[in-house]
Amino acid sequence: MTATTARHPHRLGRLAATVLSTAVVALGLSVVAAASPAQASTLTLPYLCTFNAPNLAASYDLGISNYPVTITAPDSVNAGNSITASYSFPSVPANLPFAIPDAQVRAEPTVSVRLQGGSALFAVTTTSGSPSSTGTIAAYSSITAPQPVSISIPTTTASGATQNFEPGAKIELVPGTFTYVVVATSDSDLSGSTVTCTPQSTTTAGSKTFVNGVPPANPTSQCVAQAGDTTGGSGCATQQVAYVSILQGNLTQRTYTNTTATTGSTDGSALGSPVQGTSNVNPNATTVNLGTVTSPLAPASIVGNLNDITVSDNRGGTSGWSLSAVLTNFTGSTGKSMNKSTLTATPTCAAATVGEAYDYTAPGKTAISGFDASLVAPGAAAGSSAQSFSGTVALCTKDGQQNSTTDTTGGVYTVRSLVTLTVPAFQAADRYVATMTITLA
Amino acid sequence: MALRRRSMLIALGAIGLMAMPLLAGAAPLPSSTTTPTGFLRFCAEAQITIANIDTAKLVENGGQFQIANTAYRDESDFVFSKSAVSTSAKKILTTSYVQYEDGSSTAQKLIRCKMRTGESLNKGAWPSGAGYGTGRFVVEPSWGFGSAGNGLSTSPNTDGTCQQINQTTLTNVWGSLSSGQKASAAYNPDNSTIVTDTDTVVGVGPSWTPPVAAVTVSGGIAHIPSRALVATTSGNASVAPYFEGAHYCTLVAPDFLRRVILGQVAPS
Numbered sequence: 143m144t145a146t147t148a149r150h151p152h153r154l155g156r157l158a159a160t161v162l163s164t165a166v167v168a169l170g171l172s173v174v175a176a177a178s179p180a181q182a183s184t185l186t187l188p189y190l191c192t193f194n195a196p197n198l199a200a201s202y203d204l205g206i207s208n209y210p211v212t213i214t215a216p217d218s219v220n221a222g223n224s225i226t227a228s229y230s231f232p233s234v235p236a237n238l239p240f241a242i243p244d245a246q247v248r249a250e251p252t253v254s255v256r257l258q259g260g261s262a263l264f265a266v267t268t269t270s271g272s273p274s275s276t277g278t279i280a281a282y283s284s285i286t287a288p289q290p291v292s293i294s295i296p297t298t299t300a301s302g303a304t305q306n307f308e309p310g311a312k313i314e315l316v317p318g319t320f321t322y323v324v325v326a327t328s329d330s331d332l333s334g335s336t337v338t339c340t341p342q343s344t345t346t347a348g349s350k351t352f353v354n355g356v357p358p359a360n361p362t363s364q365c366v367a368q369a370g371d372t373t374g375g376s377g378c379a380t381q382q383v384a385y386v387s388i389l390q391g392n393l394t395q396r397t398y399t400n401t402t403a404t405t406g407s408t409d410g411s412a413l414g415s416p417v418q419g420t421s422n423v424n425p426n427a428t429t430v431n432l433g434t435v436t437s438p439l440a441p442a443s444i445v446g447n448l449n450d451i452t453v454s455d456n457r458g459g460t461s462g463w464s465l466s467a468v469l470t471n472f473t474g475s476t477g478k479s480m481n482k483s484t485l486t487a488t489p490t491c492a493a494a495t496v497g498e499a500y501d502y503t504a505p506g507k508t509a510i511s512g513f514d515a516s517l518v519a520p521g522a523a524a525g526s527s528a529q530s531f532s533g534t535v536a537l538c539t540k541d542g543q544q545n546s547t548t549d550t551t552g553g554v555y556t557v558r559s560l561v562t563l564t565v566p567a568f569q570a571a572d573r574y575v576a577t578m579t580i581t582l583a
Numbered sequence: 584m585a586l587r588r589r590s591m592l593i594a595l596g597a598i599g600l601m602a603m604p605l606l607a608g609a610a611p612l613p614s615s616t617t618t619p620t621g622f623l624r625f626c627a628e629a630q631i632t633i634a635n636i637d638t639a640k641l642v643e644n645g646g647q648f649q650i651a652n653t654a655y656r657d658e659s660d661f662v663f664s665k666s667a668v669s670t671s672a673k674k675i676l677t678t679s680y681v682q683y684e685d686g687s688s689t690a691q692k693l694i695r696c697k698m699r700t701g702e703s704l705n706k707g708a709w710p711s712g713a714g715y716g717t718g719r720f721v722v723e724p725s726w727g728f729g730s731a732g733n734g735l736s737t738s739p740n741t742d743g744t745c746q747q748i749n750q751t752t753l754t755n756v757w758g759s760l761s762s763g764q765k766a767s768a769a770y771n772p773d774n775s776t777i778v779t780d781t782d783t784v785v786g787v788g789p790s791w792t793p794p795v796a797a798v799t800v801s802g803g804i805a806h807i808p809s810r811a812l813v814a815t816t817s818g819n820a821s822v823a824p825y826f827e828g829a830h831y832c833t834l835v836a837p838d839f840l841r842r843v844i845l846g847q848v849a850p851s
Contacts, residue, residue: 190719199649199674200623203719205657237656237688239617281617282689331619 182214183348185317191234191339197331204236206342211317213253213348214290220356221309225295227349229253231320233286234337241281242335244328246273249287250336252318255295255303257311258350258546264304265318268293273325285322285337297353309355312549314347357383391456391552393463395582396502397427397449400558406444410434418475418573424449430578432563440567448487448559452500453538453582455552462521465491465538465557467580469531474572482576483532484566489559491524491538499554510554518553519545528562537580612748614755614837616681616691621837626679626696627652629748633830634675634701635738648728648735650675658682660720662792666697666829667722668704670729675699676722682794684839684848691836692851693797696748701736703727703816703828713824726816726828745809745832749779752834753807756841769846770805777805777844784811788826797835798843798850805843805850807835 189209193202215227229251252267271291279285295315296302307313322337358381365378403409403423410419410433422433424447432446453465467487472480494500499513521543525536538557544550612628613621627650631638640646651674655661661680668675678697684690706726709715715724728735757765757772770777777798785791791812799806812831814822842848 195619195623198619198623199651200627200654201652202623202654203656203660205655205660238619239622239689239691240619282687329619 180214180216181349182212184210184212185346185348186210187317187346188342189320189339190342191236191337193236193238193335193337195332195335197333197335202236202238204234204337209234209339211320211348212290213315213317215295215315215349215351218352218354219297219313220354221307222298222356224297224301225313225315225351227253227293227295227315227351228290229293229315229317229320229348230290231339233284234322234339235284236337237282237284238279239281242279242324242327242329242332244276244326245279245324245332246276246326247279247285247287247322247324248273249289249291250321250323251291251293252320253293253295253348254316254318254344256314256316256347257307258314258347262316262344266293266295266302267319276326287322307353309353311353312546313351313353315349315351316344316346317341317348318344388458390458393453393455393457393582394502395451395453395465395580396500397451397580398500398507399427400424400447400450402447404431404433404444404446406442407433407435407446417571420573422446430561432561435565437569437571438565438567442565442567444563444565446561446563448489448561448578451537451557451580452494452502453540453555453557454502455540455554457552458550460542460544460549460551462540462542462551463582464536464540465580465582466525467531467535467537467578468533469535469578470576472574472576474570474574476572478570478572478574480566480569480574481532483530484564485531485576486528486562486564487525487531487535487537487559488527488529488562489524489535489537489557491522491555491557493518493520493522494554494556498556513554517545517548518555519543519548519551521551522553522555524557531578612751612755612837614752614759616694616836617838622681623654624652625694625834626677626698627675629696629832629834630675630677630698632743632747632751633698633745633832634704635736635741635743636675636701637735637737640735648673648675650677652677652679654679654681661695661697662788663716663720664697665716665720665722665825666699666831668699668725668727669723670725670731673728673731675704681836684851690839690842692839693795694834694836696832696834698830698832699727700813700815700828700830701739701742704735704739705730705732706816706828709824715825722825724824726824742813742830745782745811745834746779748832748834749807749809752837752840753777753779756837756844759841760844764845767846768844770844776803778807780806780808782809782811782832784813786812786814788812791831791833795833796851797833797839800850807840809833 186208188206190206191204209232212230215225219225249271250269252265254262254265256262268291272288274287297307299306320339324335327333361381361383363380365380367378401423407422409422411421413419419434421431424431427449432444469482471482495515496513497509499510501508501510521541523539529535613625615621616625630650638644640648642649658680664678666677680695681691682693684692704727707729709724713724715722753772791810795810810833814827814829816827843850
């Protein structure tokens with residue numbers, strides 16, 4: 143199954159509005175929400191399609207095939223309003239061995255409605271699609287109808303929903319059965335026949351729409367609870383409209399010392415001549431020590447550690463990032479060198495856990511107080527193993543996946559990497575140094 | 584509408600009757616399977632002959648029962664499918680699969696039908712716990728309609744044969760030809776240069792599924808064979824009910840038979 147989504151760039155505005163809306167709901171109040179354009183998401187899902195001819199008490203099972211279908215829905219809707227969505231389906235190669243003369247066909251899609259990540263609450267089918275112009279559906283051809291077909295999704299019980307969706311709710315539309323109905327044909331045996339395609343996977347949402355709060359245009363600031371010497375009743379209410387703004391933060395990287403000793407080399411820091419020795423432990427957040435070895439008779443590996451990198455992203459948006467590294471050649475104090483390709487990296491990259499999520503603004507290595515790992519967006523992936531520094535090394539890539547609560551790609555991530563130096567046989571004795579540049583973009 | 588369709592089919596059968604006497608109990612099979620009725624209902628109509636259905640009990644004749652068919656495009660799906668009944672809807676459910684001469688699947692050659700035995704139609708529910716398929720191949724765990732199915736088959740102890748279906752197809756196809764076409768035909772049932780063969784009966788699916796010829800030639804005579812699978816409900820108790828009450832046929836497609844008779848394609 144694959145999915146592609148094209149969203150409107152006003153995402154940050156919608157996000158801020160949603161956060162604001164959620165905050166206000168806690169107060170029992172409402173806020174103004176930004177208007178939201180439509181998003182279109184195309185999913186490729188397996189469908190079982192069947193041609194049904196009820197007047198013949200017969201059907202033709204066309205088997206299961208993958209079809210790319212598109213759900214279009216607005217990013218947000220004001221509380222109380224219906225969502226105007228659409229669901230498009232490609233033509234179905236029914237390949238019937240007979241023609242359907244003088245046929246008109248219309249599309250009849252069904253979408254399933256649920257709260258984000260939840261179970262289906264109800265389904266909506268529309269029969270309002272426009273029929274095709276009258277014509278013969280040739281034998282061995284495909285069947286289709288004009289699209290997209292607009293579907294009105296209710297968000298209140300008064301309009302047909304099974305529940306009232308409160309401000310802050312995230313309504314997902316899941317593609318359901320899609321039917322092409324032969325609404326007219328001169329062959330009475332085929333009148334009312336359909337091609338019905340039923341998804342075999344019902345878990346993937348095609349769209350997500352946020353329910354925005356709608357503040358009163360003229361909030362009430364005074365009222366009378368009782369008139370005269372009376373008591374009881376429903377009382378009276380005034381209103382407070384609360385506002386809050388969330389500003390964008392930063393995308394940062396910060397390194398912290400990794401003190402794991404190397405393997406394959408020793409601590410030569412006590413040596414001063416004929417070649418100055420090197421420790422096999424990193425002393426600070428900007429130095430990688432690979433230790434000391436004797437010029438080998440055959441290529442020899444030293445495995446050290448890059449200093450730990452914490453990437454923090456609180457931009458409050460929906461952008462990914464990448465962390466990569468390049469290296470200069472190793473050069474010795476007497477003009478000797480080792481090619482940068484002798485060093486490889488095997489990185490790891492993961493969402494930070496409580497206790498290792500460090501505050502990049504703190505003076506030292508300080509865990510973020512109250513850090514909630516469940517709010518970190520998924521989608522961070524390490525680069526491949528044993529990447530040579532002959533080129534750019536991919537340490538970590540964060541894609542566009544969002545956290546389902548924050549609706550951002552933000553989070554704190556920990557990147558580590560083993561670095562392996564393969565010392566060539568008979569390498570000239572010297573103390574070598576190279577500079578690695580790590581880029582977050 | 585369904586009544587009109589059946590009237591048309593009866594008329595088609597009558598055309599065949601004028602050319603050659605129909606076998607007793609033969610169903611009014613379509614003479615072409617490139618029509619909606621022919622393609623979608625060929626096996627449903629064949630079921631009438633196989634189980635000796637009392638057509639007066641069918642919906643189109645004012646009765647309560649109906650024969651519904653599901654055709655399958657995919658052969659492996661068809662293999663998974665089983666003939667069955669829907670007791671609440673009073674439907675006999677047949678399945679079908681068409682094999683083609685050509686890679687583009689436009690020239691039909693052979694039709695495989697999965698039908699019910701006549702004797703199964705008044706049998707009841709399977710023993711509790713018996714399996715009944717998976718996914719879209721789930722069937723109702725019942726051999727037949729129980730006592731409601733009494734009399735639905737006029738001869739429940741003796742099923743019709745696949746050969747009868749093929750013979751009716753041969754009769755219908757020959758009857759649909761013009762005098763000129765008959766005069767120049769490569770094979771002529773009137774002089775027995777094309778005949779139907781008795782069924783080759785097997786007892787289990789793996790013996791029925793392998794490829795079979797639609798028409799063969801022996802000594803200058805074209806033969807229309809059929810491989811039948813018959814698994815009655817009175818059989819071995821070790822056989823799962825899912826496989827019982829089945830009467831399957833491989834049948835020549837009328838359009839292929841027409842091309843063979845006219846010499847347009849070689850028997851195969």
